[in-house]
Amino acid sequence: MRFPTKPSRTITTLRLSPTLELPPDTTIRRVAEQSCLALLQSCNSFNKLTQIQTLILKLGLRNNPLVLTKFASTSSELDAIHYASSFVFSSDADIRVFDTFLFNTVIRAYAQTGDSKDKAVYSYRTMLDYGVFPNKFTYPFVLKSCAGLARLNLGKSVHASVVKFGFDDDLHVQNTMIHMYCCCDEGVESARKVFDESPKLDSVTWSAMIGGYARLGHSADAIALFREMQVKGVHPDEITMVSVLSACTNLGALELGKWIESYVKREKLQQPVELCNALVDMFAKCGDVDKAMKLFRQMNDRTIVSWTSVIVGLAMHGRGEEAVSLFEEMIEAGVTPDDVAFIGLLSACSHSGLVETGRYYFNTMVKKFSIMPKIEHYGCMVDLLSRAGLVKEALDFVQQMPIEPNQIIWRSIITACHARGELKLGESITKRLIRNEPMHGSNYVLLSNIYAKLLHWEKKTKVREMMDMKGMKKVPGSTMIELNNEMYEFVAGDKSHHQYREIYEMVDEMGREMKRAGYVPTTSQVLLDIDEEDKEDSLNRHSEKLAIAFALINTAPGTPIRFVKNLRVCEDCHSATKFISKIYNREIVVRDRNRFHHFKNGLCSCGDFW
DNA sequence: TTAGGGTTAG
Known part of the structure; x- marks a missing residue:
């Protein structure tokens, strides 16, 4: 939510007198209080919010809970809420008399904003510290923040307070709890426990659990649960379908994916852009990129996700040139590429050996679109050079990178060494990787592959023994x-x-x-x-x-x-x-x-x- | 005067 763009007349006529002093008359004070509340009601900019703050101080309403609550909840914009909440919390007022709504507003503002999830949880803890009781609206905000932070133990502790305050039978809270657990790597069992123990289940509950399974890589369980949902006669909606489609995509289950598409049509479900994107992604990743392209062309609304899905799809099928021209078409259509779109584009160049094109777009990304390259972008570039056999250029690129190269980057280079017969170089890089990360199994596999190619069976056997000793196993194909x-x-x-x-x-x-x-x-x-x-x-x-x-x-x-x-x-x-x-x-x-x-x-x- | 599940990369 943002401030209304239309300026308010009430505020524009506000004039502050530096000498304003109120007599200690209660009627006048009440009028002042009401005026402040009215001003806050129509406040529409951050600047005006600070003007009202000055007025509050001048009128001696610094500790008035009603005014402070209104002040803190005037806007959902992060800067304003942050500013207002620090003003409120630094007051001398007794916070215990503040309304739960005030805290909910602050927690919501933080929960809904990018990197402030930890502040949402902190505000929730402050709330408890001050003895203000949470209500059923508090927990969805808090649990959403825990989901964003993906910290299982934090989520579990919030779960414990949900139970303590008796909100664990609320369907919204239950569903958000499942969602929260499904956002934590090790949370799937806890999520399923909440799911199994829920006395009431609706389509949201099922979607949360199905989507969670798909997100955490338990796609077969996602599909099994979807079938169970149908057997129980719960009608899936379009959001359920998005989750099921994502499970199909992970598994490569094209036939089931097609069935979902026909189900959506047959049941006349709504087709929001997210569902269309999921369909495009499914077709592309299940092997039918032409169908993905056709659906993409039929879409009325396209977001950056739609474009990126189809660009990535073409990239995966080695159709790099088409991916590049689609990227250009996207820019012409007025859609600004983001960092993810560039990862897709660069990986398209990489899979099709378009070295110069890749270099061009890497520079364009920085210079024209002011996107700071992340480790993934550097990774794509190293991959691009390595796959093209330019092992030396790839190494130079890594040395000039402003950030520390990760495993993925080194592995691209080692794979290139393996493919190009630069086995000695590959061996020395792999040995260094093992020194740095001795518990990473895939490093040993790389070294073992290199020795196999060199026919150094003794050395290979040693690597194998080392893996056995450390209890590491190769991921079975x-x-x-x-x-x-x-x-x-x-x-x-x-x-x-x-x-x-x-x-x-x-x-x-x-x-x-x-x-x-x-x-x-x-x-x-x-x-x-x-x-x-x-x-x-x-x-x-x-x-x-x-x-x-x-x-x-x-x-x-x-x-x-x-x-x-x-x-x-x-x-x-x-x-x-x-x-x-x-x-x-x-x-x-x-x-x-x-x-x-x-x-x-x-x-x-x-x-x-x- | 407030609330739940959804899409792209890695």
Whole structure:
């Protein structure tokens, strides 16, 4: 909320006399009090607020709770509220007689403003210290601030006072509590507990929990809960759909995503811009970027999020030039890019090898749009240079950065070293990373990969032992695939699926056909110190190959195959998938950790550049 | 005189 733009007549005629003194007559005092309240009622600028403050001091109303309360609640603008609240709290008045509303106003102002969430919580604690009782309106503000701060213990302590003051049966408070827990990394169980114990549940409760699951990466639980919601007969609304769509996006569940789209149409749900954005994002990230683009073109209202979603979508599919031209179109349409849009644009340049374009936009961002580059922007630039094979330039760039490079940045360079055969350089950077962060598992994996490529098996074994000793594990690679609206997950060597025998037979057949077509296994990818034949066997049991075999068995010839990998696709699987796309005449769309690969007729859209 | 769940990157 902002001040009204139209100036108020009452205030513009205000004149302050430096010699004004009020006689100690109560009637006159009351008139003064009423006048102040009226002035505050029509106060419309920060400047006038300070004038009224002077008047309050002059009229001797410094400790009048009614006036002070009104003063503090005049505006929702942060500067004004901050100013007013410090004036109020520094008064000699007995704060205990202040209304709860005053504190709620202050807490709300802080809760709704960017970086002031901690002040909201502080004001809430001040409220308790002064013995002013919170009410049912206080907690949604406080819990929202805890959500923004994402501090679980803080949230738990507020939860305890909610119970203590008896507001835990209020539906609004319950729902905000679920939301709060869902904003904390380790909060999902506490959220579910509140959800399960709620005597009343409405669509907001369900949406909060579904959205929370999706946000915290428990997307399968999000979808399961959505199904439960339908079974219980609770009607989802458009906000529920946004949450479910975000879970579909995470999982790569295109079929379910399409179902949501038709549900929205069938049930004639409202389609606010957030829902359209979620649909665009879902289609782009589930592999159908053309459909995402089509929806984007049909939208009447577009926010920066809409533009960014589709730019990022194109970037992920390696369509960097289109992403760049869309960015230009956005600027022409009068939408000012923000820091996130630039991350999307720079990553588009990076995935498509547009080195000069990326450099140009990095400079434009700083010079023309005055956006201070964050670590992510530097990360994109380092990635851009590294992927293009400019390892030395990337290192120079890192040395000139005004901020400390993070893990992600070093890892880009190390990956580039690995790909370009600069193994010695890669080794020395990785060793330094391990010295700095000895408990970060992925550093050891990087070093181990480099030794594998150098064929230094002894050193590799040592790295492995070191990881075992420290109790660290490599994140296992997994592949998810959707079939008949169900998601199936495969890990390497997986035998949990009931069709596993058929799947392995198919894998063997694929191997024979591929070899006949000229495929040579990339055995240096295998990180185990075993002989070549076993290495080949181990490659054939990668989760991607199991998923492809599963899809070949269970889908009609010619049906496109789509799946999602949790890690970057490995060199051998990339090469094998190209062969498979040709041999079995299938379009195969793979989303890996970073981007999409569209395999068709023996070629990949990434041009072997990823 | 005040209140709850939603979209982009990392």
